Amino acid sequence: HLLLNIKYLHLSYLLQVCSSFATGPRQYDGTFYEFRTYYLKPSNMNAFMENLKKNIHLRTAYSELVGFWSVEFGGRMNKVFHIWKYDNFAHRAEVRKALANCKEWQEQSIIPNLARIDKQETEITYLIPWSKLEKPPKEGVYELAVFQMKPGGPALWGDAFERAINAHVNLGYTKVVGVFHTEYGELNRVHVLWWNESADSRAAGRHKSHEDPRVVAAVRESVNYLVSQQNMLLIPASFSPLK
Secondary structure, eight states: OHHHHHHHHHHHHHHHHHHHTOSSSOOOOOOEEEEEEEEEOGGGHHHHHHHHHHHHHHHHTTSEEEEEEEEEESSSSSEEEEEEEESSHHHHHHHHHHHHTOHHHIIIIIHHHHTTEEEEEEEEEEEOTTOOOOOOSSOOEEEEEEEEEOTTOHHHHHHHHHHHHHHHHTTTSOEEEEEEEEEESSSSEEEEEEEESOHHHHHHHHHHHTTOHHHHHHHHHHGGGEEEEEEEEEEEOTTOSOO
8 A cells, every 4th residue: 555655646746747847728628710811912902802791601601700800000011811710620621621612602702812812821829728709899990919939838928928918908998809829830929819999099008008017017027938029900801700
């Protein structure tokens, strides 16, 4: 019995040591979000959006569209960003196969719109364990802030990052729609999707936050884990579920 107890204690110790090296809570939920960015030829932006407005129902019959936006500020112009939700990777594979066999979708949207696209990018992301997808209170504008973090995962930077996010939210000028981390794409990247009533209300709120000691302290802590950051101001399309 003594030998068994020693072995049990040794095993428990090893499990504790191994868990201390984990990069964060396990991803038990298979649900993930695909981020797609399309760079369009300038002369084709309007035609692309009009085509989708007429035909997006053919695409959303197969999987959930979270939101669809055009990029107003930040980086290259004539760019659209959209988020799709999937239950798991098998679900996505089934959807892609079905779409390839959907004659209406291929002929009415894919074929004409492919000629209008200059470049495509995709990332697979999960919601950070402490985040959930929230619906904004009303229509507005969105900001996608992208943070390149030091390697180590949410176990390293998660608590400090959450405090920085909450410090901004507690000022009341903005809402968090979701906080995501990349599974496929540029690793150690965190995406924060913010909602604001307008670009001007965001600007006023940001000025206020720069003078708030709680925000300043939380941000100073979180930047210890930050490598770089960038952002985009997003305008929702007329057919976007998130307005």
